Amino acid sequence: MHLFELTCTAYFKNDLDFRRSFETISHFITYAMMRGGLDERHTKSGYKHYVFGGLLPLEADKVYKKGSTYRFILRSPDEEFLTALSTALRQNIDHPDFIVVETHLNRRKSFFITELYSATPVIVTSEGNLFWTMEKNGDIMQLQRQLHDNLEKKYQSFYGEEIKAPQNFIQMIEIKNRVPQNIEIHKEGKKIRFFGNKFRIVPNEDEMSQKLAFTALACGLGEKNSYGGGFCLAGGMR
The missing domain is CATH 3.30.70.1890 (Alpha-Beta Plaits)
Structure with a gap:
């Protein structure tokens, strides 16, 4: 990769x-x-x-x-x-x-990724077309599932091959912001804010998890990547 x-x-x-x-x-x-x-x-x-x-x-x-x-x-x-x-x-x-x-x-x-840091807000949509926040949702497992599933779909749509990780690619996730972050746009004359969070993520070490972590680095983590959401930095062994 x-x-x-x-x-x-x-x-x-x-x-x-x-x-x-x-x-x-x-x-x-x-x-x-x-x-x-x-x-x-x-x-x-x-x-x-x-x-x-x-x-x-x-x-x-x-x-x-x-x-x-x-x-x-x-x-x-x-x-x-x-x-x-x-x-x-x-x-x-x-x-x-x-x-x-x-x-x-x-x-x-590609290299072995030990940590991912989101430099821009990571946006995840929850039920009712609302944005996931710790205050309103608080379900960390749901957050991890959605981040993982989103990366699987990105990988499959680009590489044209199915990927099924044996476990969620996230070993540990840490929320770095106290209040939700946002990206602001205008559409049809109306101001819209996409709310998200800054994360530090330690991915699992297996091959599939590492592929998904590298996909996050290449394509962005979460949603609204074409608006700058989910741009990540990474630490690891090159």
């Missing part, structure tokens, strides 16, 4: 508040896909098999500054897709907030 990591450097035309940053990046990627011949990938139903992280560095006042450059990272197990997207992102896209001035694509081979 491999994943591919596209580091993008963006030059900002205007100030951008942190709360708008995930939606702004998502819209920029979508527009680049539509212009770069990747519209079928964007519009088809099912998993998108990519995830992106937040803009770095984060300013102390959480406002990205006009005239400055910031980086964000896209990940996917699909090299062909990220190669095409890299070209599309560097085109002169007429965007009010920023332009991508440089991209760099890296290949990363």
Whole structure:
């Protein structure tokens, strides 16, 4: 297994508040896909098999500054897709907030993952189309099942082979936030917030669990990955 990591450097035309940053990046990627011949990938139903992280560095006042450059990272197990997207992102896209001035694509081979850390909120939908929170739900086993099942489906849809782990891929999960985190978007003129959590996860050591942990790194953990949800960092032995 491999994943591919596209580091993008963006030059900002205007100030951008942190709360708008995930939606702004998502819209920029979508527009680049539509212009770069990747519209079928964007519009088809099912998993998108990519995830992106937040803009770095984060300013102390959480406002990205006009005239400055910031980086964000896209990940996917699909090299062909990220190669095409890299070209599309560097085109002169007429965007009010920023332009991508440089991209760099890296290949990363799978490795033994000892820990996963979610750098962006991990979003999980529970019954009644509500978002899982410790305060309102509190069922850790349900959370682990949903995270596991979501990764199995992502793996199967991309690699075209069934995977059935003998146990949940999570050995230990730790919630790192005191209150739910959120990603804010606008749809049809209405503000929508996707609520999630930050986790530290220790995956199990068996082969299937490790494959699912690497899938989380490549495609994102949980839902709403194309809005930046569930972007993970990992510790392990390379």
